[in-house]
Amino acid sequence: MSLPAPALEHVCDLAVTIDTPVEVGTTAMGLRRMIPITGGTVTGPLMRGRIVAGGADFQLIVGDGTQAHLDARYVLELNDGTRVFVQNKALRVASAEDSAKIRRGEPVDPTRVYFRCQPIFEASTPQWSWLAEHQFIGVGLRLPDAVHLSFYKVC
Template identity: 60%
Template sequence: MIELDDGCRVFVQNTALRLASLENSQRIMNGRPVNPDEIYFRCQPKLEATVPQWDWLSESQFIGTGRRAPDGVYLSFHRVL
């Protein structure tokens, strides 16, 4: 679940594929930074908003990329037109 600036909550169901070498996987598990160019991290989020003005989120297809950092996971979603 994410909350938008206007207070609308959006449910996110995200299917992802992340591929990393054993060395990089161990670095991630130990909380150490990894060069994101060395990790394949792609996703396909399905979004569902709680208010009508954001219905287009449920009616659109998205793809995304991600990176894992020591302080969290960062995702970027892109709408497919």
Template identity: 55%
Template sequence: MTLPTPILEPVADLTVFVATPIEAGQVTGLNSRGRRRIIPITGGKVTGQLSGTVLPGGADFQIVVSDTCADLDARYLLQLDNGEHVFVMNRALRRGSVEDIAKLVRGEPVDPAAIYFRCAPTFEVSSPALAWLTESLFVGTGARFPDRVEMRFFRVM
């Protein structure tokens, strides 16, 4: 028996504009392990198989676990060109050198190749035509810039 090797199908490119991060401080408790940072999402654009806009009002709820690594949990709403909505829950891991992560925190540009930024988005939809978004696994890659995050989502086939 030969098991199939997964293939990545490009689904969407996102540009997500962000506001100044809110540093909420060190968090404690059973499931907490770092500094809480919240980054408001102010809008954006989606292109590819999905096409539309990123609506303002979402946020990336980060736990900064060290000077080199952050656990990201972004939640935001897409409005597609046909008027349909897609709610995105995107878990990600971002890591890099101490120097490069410090530059990102200061809002300075960093070469995306120097940062490991991978994500696993999941979706909620109300349209039967978009049910395929809830019936497959997705992965992605991203890059943080001073005013935005750019991502590419792939469906695992």
């Protein structure tokens, strides 16, 4: 017996500004990088605000450079003043050539890159408690100086 497929509800779009990557180097696990998050905006039907500077995206690049396992942690400040902690784990997969371009900060056709994420939210105010009571998924786009994300609540 198959159950009905879940529906998705658009929550928001993020335009995340980033700084120059900090290259840790190749470890036994793969290539490690840290991408500083410098700010950005949150727009959408259910959330609006800004991204607080000071977060970072910690990356592990494996598969001969074609897979990037991302773990970004940052804070949103919503228009009502509520601050929301976000941990966003993602997988980005592209060809070796496109992956090298991304690492060099060059543009890549987004249709050639698989970029999906699973954000988890923590908020301290009752009106945002629903963020901890649902699952979310997202899609991403890496630009040379920014990351764009769209988040969806799984209903």
